[in-house]
Structure formats: C-alpha cells, structure tokens
Amino acid sequence: MISAFTLLLVYQLIGEVIARGLALPVPGPVIGMLLLFLTLVVRDGPGKELRNTANGLLQHLSLLFVPAGVGIMLHFHRLADEWLPLLVALVGSTFLAMTVTALVLRAPARRATREEEGR
Amino acid sequence: MNPHIDELWVYLSTTPLLGLTLTLAAYQCAWWLYRRAHFHPMANPVMIAVTVLVGVLTLTGTDYQTYFDGAQFVHFLLGPATVALAIPLYAQLPRLRTMAMPLLGALAAGSLTAALSAYAIGAALGASTQSLLSLAPKSVTTPIAMGITESLGGLPSLTAVLVILTGILGAVGARGLYGLLRIEDHAVRGFATGLAAHGIGTARAFQVSEQCGAFAALAMGLNGLITALSLPWILPWLNHLLAR
Numbered sequence A: 001m002i003s004a005f006t007l008l009l010v011y012q013l014i015g016e017v018i019a020r021g022l023a024l025p026v027p028g029p030v031i032g033m034l035l036l037f038l039t040l041v042v043r044d045g046p047g048k049e050l051r052n053t054a055n056g057l058l059q060h061l062s063l064l065f066v067p068a069g070v071g072i073m074l075h076f077h078r079l080a081d082e083w084l085p086l087l088v089a090l091v092g093s094t095f096l097a098m099t100v101t102a103l104v105l106r107a108p109a110r111r112a113t114r115e116e117e118g119r
Numbered sequence B: 001m002n003p004h005i006d007e008l009w010v011y012l013s014t015t016p017l018l019g020l021t022l023t024l025a026a027y028q029c030a031w032w033l034y035r036r037a038h039f040h041p042m043a044n045p046v047m048i049a050v051t052v053l054v055g056v057l058t059l060t061g062t063d064y065q066t067y068f069d070g071a072q073f074v075h076f077l078l079g080p081a082t083v084a085l086a087i088p089l090y091a092q093l094p095r096l097r098t099m100a101m102p103l104l105g106a107l108a109a110g111s112l113t114a115a116l117s118a119y120a121i122g123a124a125l126g127a128s129t130q131s132l133l134s135l136a137p138k139s140v141t142t143p144i145a146m147g148i149t150e151s152l153g154g155l156p157s158l159t160a161v162l163v164i165l166t167g168i169l170g171a172v173g174a175r176g177l178y179g180l181l182r183i184e185d186h187a188v189r190g191f192a193t194g195l196a197a198h199g200i201g202t203a204r205a206f207q208v209s210e211q212c213g214a215f216a217a218l219a220m221g222l223n224g225l226i227t228a229l230s231l232p233w234i235l236p237w238l239n240h241l242l243a244r
Helices: A002-021 A027-043 A050-061 A061-081 A083-118 B001-016 B016-036 B045-060 B065-075 B078-084 B086-091 B091-097 B100-124 B130-134 B144-150 B154-181 B186-208 B210-243
Strands: none
Touching: A002 A027, A002 A050, A002 A083, A002 B078, A002 B154, A027 B078, A027 B086, A027 B210, A050 A061, A050 B078, A050 B086, A061 A083, A061 B016, A061 B045, A061 B065, A083 B100, A083 B154, A083 B186, B001 B210, B016 B045, B016 B065, B045 B065, B045 B091, B045 B154, B065 B078, B078 B086, B078 B186, B086 B091, B086 B154, B086 B210, B091 B100, B091 B154, B100 B130, B100 B186, B100 B210, B130 B144, B130 B154, B144 B154, B144 B210, B154 B186
16 A cells, blocks of 8 residues: 555655756646656556555545635625626536537447447 | 734744635535435535634634645645546546446536536627636636636636536535436436536535545546537637627
C-alpha cells in the first residue's frame, strides 16, 4: 500500500513539474494521470497492490470534494444577489451538456458494443 | 466548569484535529443516509455533508479558513486520487480503442455546449459580465476552471463555487435525465456525466459501476484540457459579437 501510494505521489509530482515548467493550463495531477495511463499501456496493466490502493482511494472520491464544497459559505451574498440567472444557467447548461454528449455518443456506442459481441 | 469548556474550545479550534474530524464525521452521516436511501442520487453525499458542515460552522461562528486548516488533509488526497483514475481508465482500454473517434466528437460537442449555453442563458437573464466570465468554465474540474476564469478576467473564487454546484447538479440529475433519454450504456452515461459534472459527477459514476466511472474520469480530463485550450480564444470573440 505504501509503495503504491508513493508511486501515485511520484506521478503527481512529475505532472506538477511538467505543468509548471511548461506553463500548461492543465493541473499537475491530470498530467500525472495521463502519464500513469501511458505507463500502464506500455507495461500491460497495474499490479495487484496498485489496483487495490487505487480502488480504496476512489471508493470514497466524494469525500475528497467536501472541504472545497464548504467554501460555498464564503459566497452566500454574491449568490443571493444574482441567484436567478446563475441557477437557471447552471441547471440549463449542465443538463444540455449531458444531453448533447450522450446523444452524440449513443449510436456509435451501440455499434461498438455490437462489434464486440460479434467477435 | 464553564471557563474550562471555553478554554478547551479555544484549544481545539486552533488545531487541525477539529476540522478534520468534523469533515469525516459529516461524511459518515451523509454516507449512512445515502446507503439508507439505496444510493439514490437525490441523497448525494457531497451535498449532504457540505450542508451539515456549513450549518455547524455557521452556528459555532467558525470561519472557513480555520475549518480548512484541518480539512486540507482530506483536500490534499484529491491529487493522488486524480492520478489513480488512470487504473480504472486502463481497464477500459479495449472499449476506448474502438470508440476513440466518437468520443472525441462527443467531447467537442459537449464541451462547447457546456460553456456557451451557460454563458448564453446567464446573459439572457441579465447576469453581470463578471459572473458570466466566471460561469463559462463551470463544467471543468476546479483547478483548471479557476485558471481559465483568471485568464478571462472573471472571479476565480466564484468559479470554484459554481463548479461545485454544477457537479452536485449533474450527480443528482444524471439518472433521471438518462432514463428520460433512454440511454442505458454505462460508457455513454459515464462520459456525459464526467464531461458536464467533472469530479463530483465522476465520484457518483463510480458508485454506479466501474465502467461508468472510468469513462467519466476520461471525459473529465479531456474536457479540462480542451476547455482550457479553447475557451480563452472563443469567449472574447463571443463577447465582442454580443456587444455589437
């Protein structure tokens, strides 16, 4: 568990160094994720330990958003001032984006599933 | 007796222990409720835990900074957890190979829809320019979204709040929406949820299935990338167009 956790931190660190060094607009952990993914592709998958540690960490991914979420208390009056346009824009655009993405993907996904089953 | 309790409170409120314990306890309660509700999306654990914590902090007059001194240890784990998303993503490699092109098409369409429709709806209902600029990147994961807002001239801290609210909305509403659209494929559901509702949507997707979560993680990463690269170009142009 310790060695898998160290590995995750090392990839995050490399991602962070690349992001800062090249002044990329993407955060270090996202670059770390892409690098680890490429490593797994080259090395044919994660070991058991890495898989277990990742599962443990991701099982309660929701928990990790709570501290940032509580930050909402700093913005109550701003939200109160413009609540209607902000609320409608958030609800409308979130559902529109999910609808458009899902509809574009639906037909090709069906085809891909059929191909996989046909094999 | 009373002065001692006061001293104890003063001591506790200056150590990280309190913020950390409160966060975990609130999440435990939220998770218990979520499980009792058979993982119904309306009982979203992030939403419940945040509501409880905001209530407790407001009632005890504790400010956010004091709370965050303790809660930052939980917040820190977001970094390694993001890296760990590579593992479920790898498990979907065969599916990714057969669907690469459609995924990129859906990414472009969904990413533009998220940013431009938020901007357009907000503008139509008379939100201020600064709110509009802070609103546009709201479907993107927090650190990227804050960076984009900064380069657009909006308010990064307002963006952070709008991002969280978007994530909760997406996580709560996804199941109903896909039911309405008759979309059953977990890869499609996950990809659309991660694109529109970033990490909080991804967390919910993992609770549905591993495939759903992996595609959500993929969409979250890709949408962050493409929005960061495109929005700083598109939005000033759109602003200019609307101003005429």
